[in-house]
Amino acid sequence: MVKKLIGRKLKTSRLKRDKTIQELAEMSHVSSNMISRIERGLTIPSVEILMKLADALGLSLSYFVEEAEKGSTIIHTPSGGGDPIFFFEDKHQITSLLKGLRDPGFSVFIDTLEPYCDSGEGGMVHTGEEFAMVLDGSIDFKIEGREYHLEKGDSLGFKATLPHSWKNNSPQQSRILWIVSPPPNV
Known part of the structure; x- marks a missing residue:
């Protein structure tokens, strides 16, 4: 759990600052291979490496471990709430x-x-399963060459190993x- 939390926080912090792994490696004097392994949740960095990364990103060391301490078994998200975790060219917000x-x-x-x-372009393929439900607007899916048009209230579940887009x-905007599942390293 801690490996994945630290990895997600590192990647999120790096992307918020528009830095590539290579740029962060140069700023922190930590190898790009090590940064990649940390971000993918494959290793727990030493305190020394974590300090170098935190310093390069202008963060405190505690930033990387506080969520592990505060992680909860219950999350209540009021309507309109949630934590923005991804933006793409003002066209796509998660x-x-x-x-x-x-x-x-x-x-x-x-x-x-x-x-x-x-x-x-092209179809995405990854492990796990996905479920999508249209809250507002509409969306068109293409899964393994088959097309699906979903309107408000419609849903679709599928194996993510199938090529999909x-x-x-x-x-109009759609939500x-x-x-x-499993949760992506966002």
């Missing part, structure tokens, strides 16, 4: 509804998609509830 949950086996997100926003083909 808000976590479970941030701070200790050792989750899944993640729950609200994904706000601007008109004509899409998942990019999505697009908001609408001239999608995602449940993803």
